[in-house]
Amino acid sequence: MTRSTAGDPAPDAPAVVLDAGTLHASVTSPVLTTMTFLNEITFRYPDAISFAPGRPYEGFFDADDIPRLVQAYIDHLRDSGSSEDEIRTALFQYGHTAGQIRELVAGMLRVDEDIDVPPESVVVTVGCQEAVLLVLRALCRDPDDVILVDSPCYVGVTGAARLLEIPVVAVPGTGSGVDLDALERTVAELTARGKRVRALYVVPDCSNPTGVSMERADREALLAAAARLDLLLLEDNPYGLFSGRRRPTLKSLDERQQVIYLGSFAKSAFPGARVGYVVADQRVTGLAADSGPAGDGLLAAELAKIKSMITVNTPSVSQAVIGAMLLAGDGGLREANAVAAKHYQDMMGRIRDGLEREFPAAERPRSQVSWNHPDGGFFLTLDVPFDADDTALDISAREFGVLWTPMRYFHLGHDGDRQIRLSCSYLTETQVDEGIRRLAAMIRHLST
Amino acid sequence: MTRSTAGDPAPDAPAVVLDAGTLHASVTSPVLTTMTFLNEITFRYPDAISFAPGRPYEGFFDADDIPRLVQAYIDHLRDSGSSEDEIRTALFQYGHTAGQIRELVAGMLRVDEDIDVPPESVVVTVGCQEAVLLVLRALCRDPDDVILVDSPCYVGVTGAARLLEIPVVAVPGTGSGVDLDALERTVAELTARGKRVRALYVVPDCSNPTGVSMERADREALLAAAARLDLLLLEDNPYGLFSGRRRPTLKSLDERQQVIYLGSFAKSAFPGARVGYVVADQRVTGLAADSGPAGDGLLAAELAKIKSMITVNTPSVSQAVIGAMLLAGDGGLREANAVAAKHYQDMMGRIRDGLEREFPAAERPRSQVSWNHPDGGFFLTLDVPFDADDTALDISAREFGVLWTPMRYFHLGHDGDRQIRLSCSYLTETQVDEGIRRLAAMIRHLST
Numbered sequence: 001m002t003r004s005t006a007g008d009p010a011p012d013a014p015a016v017v018l019d020a021g022t023l024h025a026s027v028t029s030p031v032l033t034t035m036t037f038l039n040e041i042t043f044r045y046p047d048a049i050s051f052a053p054g055r056p057y058e059g060f061f062d063a064d065d066i067p068r069l070v071q072a073y074i075d076h077l078r079d080s081g082s083s084e085d086e087i088r089t090a091l092f093q094y095g096h097t098a099g100q101i102r103e104l105v106a107g108m109l110r111v112d113e114d115i116d117v118p119p120e121s122v123v124v125t126v127g128c129q130e131a132v133l134l135v136l137r138a139l140c141r142d143p144d145d146v147i148l149v150d151s152p153c154y155v156g157v158t159g160a161a162r163l164l165e166i167p168v169v170a171v172p173g174t175g176s177g178v179d180l181d182a183l184e185r186t187v188a189e190l191t192a193r194g195k196r197v198r199a200l201y202v203v204p205d206c207s208n209p210t211g212v213s214m215e216r217a218d219r220e221a222l223l224a225a226a227a228r229l230d231l232l233l234l235e236d237n238p239y240g241l242f243s244g245r246r247r248p249t250l251k252s253l254d255e256r257q258q259v260i261y262l263g264s265f266a267k268s269a270f271p272g273a274r275v276g277y278v279v280a281d282q283r284v285t286g287l288a289a290d291s292g293p294a295g296d297g298l299l300a301a302e303l304a305k306i307k308s309m310i311t312v313n314t315p316s317v318s319q320a321v322i323g324a325m326l327l328a329g330d331g332g333l334r335e336a337n338a339v340a341a342k343h344y345q346d347m348m349g350r351i352r353d354g355l356e357r358e359f360p361a362a363e364r365p366r367s368q369v370s371w372n373h374p375d376g377g378f379f380l381t382l383d384v385p386f387d388a389d390d391t392a393l394d395i396s397a398r399e400f401g402v403l404w405t406p407m408r409y410f411h412l413g414h415d416g417d418r419q420i421r422l423s424c425s426y427l428t429e430t431q432v433d434e435g436i437r438r439l440a441a442m443i444r445h446l447s448t
Numbered sequence: 449m450t451r452s453t454a455g456d457p458a459p460d461a462p463a464v465v466l467d468a469g470t471l472h473a474s475v476t477s478p479v480l481t482t483m484t485f486l487n488e489i490t491f492r493y494p495d496a497i498s499f500a501p502g503r504p505y506e507g508f509f510d511a512d513d514i515p516r517l518v519q520a521y522i523d524h525l526r527d528s529g530s531s532e533d534e535i536r537t538a539l540f541q542y543g544h545t546a547g548q549i550r551e552l553v554a555g556m557l558r559v560d561e562d563i564d565v566p567p568e569s570v571v572v573t574v575g576c577q578e579a580v581l582l583v584l585r586a587l588c589r590d591p592d593d594v595i596l597v598d599s600p601c602y603v604g605v606t607g608a609a610r611l612l613e614i615p616v617v618a619v620p621g622t623g624s625g626v627d628l629d630a631l632e633r634t635v636a637e638l639t640a641r642g643k644r645v646r647a648l649y650v651v652p653d654c655s656n657p658t659g660v661s662m663e664r665a666d667r668e669a670l671l672a673a674a675a676r677l678d679l680l681l682l683e684d685n686p687y688g689l690f691s692g693r694r695r696p697t698l699k700s701l702d703e704r705q706q707v708i709y710l711g712s713f714a715k716s717a718f719p720g721a722r723v724g725y726v727v728a729d730q731r732v733t734g735l736a737a738d739s740g741p742a743g744d745g746l747l748a749a750e751l752a753k754i755k756s757m758i759t760v761n762t763p764s765v766s767q768a769v770i771g772a773m774l775l776a777g778d779g780g781l782r783e784a785n786a787v788a789a790k791h792y793q794d795m796m797g798r799i800r801d802g803l804e805r806e807f808p809a810a811e812r813p814r815s816q817v818s819w820n821h822p823d824g825g826f827f828l829t830l831d832v833p834f835d836a837d838d839t840a841l842d843i844s845a846r847e848f849g850v851l852w853t854p855m856r857y858f859h860l861g862h863d864g865d866r867q868i869r870l871s872c873s874y875l876t877e878t879q880v881d882e883g884i885r886r887l888a889a890m891i892r893h894l895s896t
């Protein structure tokens with residue numbers, strides 16, 4: 001090392017202090033603060049009853065299952081003819097960037113969702129959040145590229161876009177799906193302004209945050225509109241297994257590879273494993289010759305390249321646990337989740353029964369409290385006659401011991417300011433009953 | 449959903465095909481193609497002897513250890529007084545974004561590296577790659593922000609910067625550290641051009657790719673230069689435990705929080721767990737009031753916010769395995785890695801002995817083949833008299849059955865075009881001996 005000719009620094013140079021304004025805007029962005037809040041709030045108010053987090057119910061799980069599941073996956077590799085050295089390498093080493101349980105994931109999609117795609121079109125990711133990041137990064141090339149979202153929209157998408165500085169434009173929902181006229185208008189306006197509209201993000205089954213599911217005819221109309229508008233659809237489906245009525249995924253109706261499918265094991269297996277995936281069976285042309293036969297490949301392979309710069313590969317240990325859960329039944333998870341789905345539907349019914357008791361239909365014009373009726377999933381939407389903001393939430397947590405999520409977090413504009421997202425997924429029956437009593441007291445307090 | 453008034457699409461609309469040119473440049477960037485290559489090459493040529501990957505030796509590992517380690521961590525939680533419900537939640541649910549083994553990591557840093565930092569300054573990440581991404585994202589606010597790297601530089605850093613579109617500027621190394629005159633000149637030139645130079649990335653111990661370690665005096669001079677230049681140092685230390693001679697980390701010498709420390713368990717525990725971490729004990733001011741007492745916090749908390757949009761949290765299963773490995777000894781991993789460190793040093797010696805036999809000193813002016821002498825780590829650098837490019841590597845793999853890494857991958861310019869990185873970490877003695885014979889045959893073939 002060459003010694004600098006410049007003088008030594010003062011020995012008492014002060015410690016480095018960074019002003020938040022010198023850091024990337026995402027650090028101070030409300031979206032990221034919100035996501036951290038959503039993730040941390042349960043830790044912050046341990047005694048409050050929380051309708052906030054999109055966490056699955058854990059009553060059906062035993063921590064001691066995890067070592068057994070890892071062992072079951074190892075035994076499966078052994079039974080499938082892998083040598084001891086191959087097994088050690090599969091668990092110990094850096095693995096394939098796109099994942100080692102791609103075949104099992106593709107098998108699950110056939111069993112659970114009638115989605116028939118080659119394993120090569122699957123990339124196993126560290127939660128669905130990484131999958132979202134990969135897709136946004138791959139699709140958006142320059143500052144003129146725009147992503148549309150069905151509004152209100154899961155904050156993981158707007159947050160990932162913020163990190164990558166990708167503009168997000170909201171397309172209003174109708175309450176039961178995407179407003180296709182608004183979609184066409186938005187695309188036309190953006191195109192006229194020189195923007196390249198790349199994709200529309202949508203959660204057709206038991207949407208986060210509203211809980212609403214799109215009907216089959218509306219899905220078909222959305223696919224047709226996307227084809228006309230030359231738009232990819234990003235279908236995110238974490239809650240499909242918990243729907244009260246099974247509807248076809250957009251991907252299962254997709255005959256021309258216009259749907260990129262985003263999946264998660266956080267609700268159907270367990271969140272701590274942090275395993276999600278993306279199905280990207282779109283053909284990519286114009287790649288360098290060594291990328292595949294004739295320089296063509298699948299979008300999944302390009303997403304894997306990006307993943308190599310984010311997490312390198314999904315932990316083998318997590319993949320082993322999820323792999324073992326997929327192997328345990330018929331290759332899918334729908335059957336294994338039937339009890340959980342029933343539980344969530346019961347809890348959602350119980351929340352609505354509680355609300356009905358506290359805010360009877362006859363008094364609703366006066367109370368101005370109403371709610372929607374999703375047939376499954378984790379969430380429902382509550383309309384209240386006051387600003388459901390952080391201040392209200394703080395009062396609710398401290399004075400009433402009940403937590404919920406302000407719906408405004410999921411809006412890019414000011415819609416949803418007087419709405420609350422309630423989650424039915426995390427609580428027991430007793431907690432729901434007591435929680436609704438506390439919630440009603442809080443609502444009455446803030447309504448006066 | 450509102451039906452669009454526009455007509456239906458042609459029922460035979462062709463399948464979506466994406467041209468690579470419409471995707472983000474990172475997809476076609478040589479850096480990302482390279483990283484994927486580095487990760488996948490061992491799979492592509494299963495019969496070749498590979499000096500390419502930075503993979504740890506797996507001979508000391510047993511896959512069946514993993515379930516035992518998970519169970520050991522669960523038992524530890526039990527013994528520490530956690531209730532069964534708390535244990536289930538810790539393993540099953542979404543966890544703290546910053547990680548659940550922060551205390552254990554901070555303890556290890558005290559034992560192994562004389563680094564004394566509060567657990568709150570640690571963020572546990574999905575491999576060190578995610579840590580790099582978090583730090584680059586947080587520090588670089590706008591297009592004028594620049595990151596410096598000690599060149600040649602690990603591709604994970606240049607690749608992550610490519611994803612985020614952060615400009616990277618190389619500062620040439622001297623062969624034994626950073627050229628401080630070049631550093632000061634580079635900072636002055638960039639500042640004069642209106643750039644904001646945010647940090648210098650450096651691997652002071654057993655660098656990837658060169659294998660070189662910086663001496664203590666050079667580390668102190670670098671810290672002093674960074675203080676004068678108002679520059680953060682990003683110290684990446686995956687190979688420190690395998691150094692032939694222990695030197696103090698920059699972070700242990702850091703008295704004014706000017707070092708952000710990046711760590712990995714991929715070499716010292718196992719890569720498949722995908723656990724790394726970042727130490728960011730810098731104070732951040734000017735945050736919103738609810739971010740902490742008086743609106744001040746640690747940079748680590750801001751990194752965690754960004755992490756919530758990338759992987760949400762590091763898998764509990766991976767953290768459990770690494771946690772158990774940390775609990776197994778004295779809280780550190782240095783002792784547990786003594787045998788592995790000795791193995792790597794023996795293998796590096798064996799590589800040099802083989803090279804000495806094939807290319808004796810007396811003939812070196814004619815052969816033009818020479819190499820450097822790192823005292824530890826995974827890598828050494830070989831100078832050859834031909835372009836060590838992908839074509840050469842392809843010939844080497846197909847015709848000679850031996851793999852290595854072109855050093856040009858690690859350079860931003862054209863230095864290193866006639867250099868090879870050899871890894872000593874992954875092979876057995878027999879493989880090293882046969883591999884060096886093949887390598888020598890390949891070098892003679894391509895030198896003529």
